[in-house]
Amino acid sequence: GQNIDQPTEMTATEGAIVQINCTYQTSGFNGLFWYQQHAGEAPTFLSYNVLDGLEEKGRFSSFLSRSKGYSYLLLKELQMKDSASYLCAVRDQDYQLIWGAGTKLIIKP
Amino acid sequence: NAGVTQTPKFRILKIGQSMTLQCAQDMNHNYMYWYRQDPGMGLKLIYYSVGAGITDKGEVPNGYNVSRSTTEDFPLRLELAAPSQTSVYFCASSYSSNSYEQYFGPGTRLTVT
Numbered sequence: 001g002q003n004i005d006q007p008t009e010m011t012a013t014e015g016a017i018v019q020i021n022c023t024y025q026t027s028g029f030n031g032l033f034w035y036q037q038h039a040g041e042a043p044t045f046l047s048y049n050v051l052d053g054l055e056e057k058g059r060f061s062s063f064l065s066r067s068k069g070y071s072y073l074l075l076k077e078l079q080m081k082d083s084a085s086y087l088c089a090v091r092d093q094d095y096q097l098i099w100g101a102g103t104k105l106i107i108k109p
Numbered sequence: 110n111a112g113v114t115q116t117p118k119f120r121i122l123k124i125g126q127s128m129t130l131q132c133a134q135d136m137n138h139n140y141m142y143w144y145r146q147d148p149g150m151g152l153k154l155i156y157y158s159v160g161a162g163i164t165d166k167g168e169v170p171n172g173y174n175v176s177r178s179t180t181e182d183f184p185l186r187l188e189l190a191a192p193s194q195t196s197v198y199f200c201a202s203s204y205s206s207n208s209y210e211q212y213f214g215p216g217t218r219l220t221v222t
Binding site for chain 2: 004008030033041042043044045048087089095096097098099100101102
């Protein structure tokens with residue numbers, strides 16, 4: 001079966017750095033996505049990785065290792081507005097997105 | 110551009126009732142998707158469409174139907190609502206299956222009692 005695992009909840013301090021991990025087992029691989037979802041709102045796109053390595057976009061970076069079936073999202077200089085759920089999704093061999101359950105990130109002052 | 114719009118925002122249905130969730134996009138995207146999101150669970154694909162007149166089942170299609178008569182609209186029909194269909198429903202669109210990003214509507218919160 002297809003499976004994506006990420007921690008259920010994480011807590012971090014404003015101004016700090018946090019790393020959210022995602023491991024996956026899917027039928028084929030055509031890219032890995034990170035989305036942000038604030039409570040009661042729709043997911044919004046953060047990042048996309050299809051090749052191994054680090055993609056940096058401002059305060060957010062995403063890393064991929066295809067051989068390990070592993071990715072992480074790194075958030076720097078945390079702000080209170082970063083309190084949200086972070087969803088990891090993998091595009092499989094049929095070009096469908098398989099979604100993890102999301103990691104709820106709580107930022108404390 | 111309005112992006113992806115969904116109506117209604119909230120709805121309460123009685124068991125056995127039917128309803129249609131509306132979804133429209135104004136970005137001329139070929140691909141449209143319906144997902145459901147249950148608490149603590151990932152998004153599950155219900156149905157998707159690769160263009161007007163073409164639809165296909167996703168992971169959890171039972172109890173739902175869709176149609177795609179135009180590029181812009183992709184309604185989701187619930188027949189004989191059941192409590193198991195209580196969920197948040199998101200419609201999304203993308204230009205192609207290989208697009209970097211899917212654009213999501215604001216969601217419909219449905220309760221079946």
